Amino acid sequence: MRRLAPAAAAAALTALLLAGCSAGADHAGSMEPGVAEPAAPRDQGQTPTEGGEAGSAELDATEPDADRSVITTGWMSVTVDDPIASAEAASDIAEQAGGRIDNRSETPATGTQPASASLTMRVPADELKGVVNELRELGSVNSVSMNASDVTQQRQDLDARIEALTASVDRLQQLLGTATSIADLIAIESELTTRQAELDSLTQQRDWLVDQVDFSTLTLELVTEDVAPDPAPDDFWSGLVAGWSALLAFASWLGVAIGVLLPWLLTGLVIAAIVITVVVASTRRRRPRSVDDTTTVDAPAPTTTAATSETDAPRPPSSGGTPEL
Structure with a gap:
C-alpha cells in the first residue's frame, strides 16, 4: 500500500493538471490570462x-x-x-x-x-x-x-474563468495536503502559485468592472457668463459684428507681438552693425601694396667683346686684276 501511494498521488496530480488545462483552453480564445478582453457593446x-x-x-x-x-x-x-x-x-x-x-x-x-x-x-x-x-x-x-x-x-466571461480557477485552486490545495513525496509537493506548489496569481488578477479585473458598472x-x-459659449451669428449684422470683433482682437494681438519682438530686433540690428564694421576693417588691413611704392632696379649694361684685328679681317678683292698668290 505504501508503494502505491506515490503512484496514486502522481496520477491524481496529472488528472488535475489536465482538467485545469482543459478548463483554461475553453476561455483562451476569448481572453488571455490577466488581460481583460474589451467586449463589443451591443447597446452603446x-x-x-x-x-x-x-x-x-x-x-x-x-x-x-x-x-x-x-x-x-x-x-x-x-x-x-x-x-x-x-x-x-x-x-x-x-x-x-x-x-x-x-x-x-x-x-x-x-x-x-x-x-x-x-x-x-x-x-x-x-x-x-x-x-x-x-x-x-x-x-x-x-x-x-x-x-x-x-x-x-465581458463580466460573464470573467465570472466563468474565476469560478473555474477557484475550483482548480481548491483541488490543488487538497492534493497538497495528501502529497507524500518532495517531487509531488514541489510540482503541486508551483502549479498552485501559478493558478492563484491568475485568479487574483482576474478577481481584480472583475472588481474594477463591477465598480464601473x-x-x-x-x-x-x-x-460663469464670461466663459459660457457665445451663440453663433445667424444674420448679416451679427456676422459683421463678429468679424469686426475678430479683426480688433487680431490687431490687438499683433500689437502685442510686435511690442515683444521689437527689443529683440533692435538688439539684432546693433549686433549686425558691429559685425559688419569689424569685417570691413579687417578687409582693409589685408589689402596688397600699390605698384608706385615698389623700387625699380636698373639692369647692368651688357659687356662688349674685344674688336677683331685687321689682319684677321678678310681683304676685299682688287678690281681688274688677278688675285695675288
Missing part, C-alpha cells in the same frame, strides 16, 4: 442635449437593466453665478446620493480670467438620474452628454 449610444429640461427622455434610455452590466459616463456643463459655491453644493448632492468625488479643481476669479470649477463624480448608477436633475437646478444648463457601454459579455462617472463643468 451618446445622447448630447442642450437646454434646461431637455434630455430627460434620453437620460432614461441610459439606465441599465437588471440583467445587464452597463457602464454609464456623462458630461455636464452649467452656467452659475459663483462656481466655487456651486462646486460645494454639487459635492453635497453627490455625497447625499451615496457617491463620491474623485477629482475636484477650482479656479478663483482674477483680473484676467473669470472663476470656474470642475468635478469628477462617481454616482450610484440607479441614482444618476436624480443627481443630474438636482444639478440642473444649480444654474443654466449649457449641455448634457451621456454614454452607455454594455459589458455584460455600479458607480457611473459624471464630469461637471461650472462656468
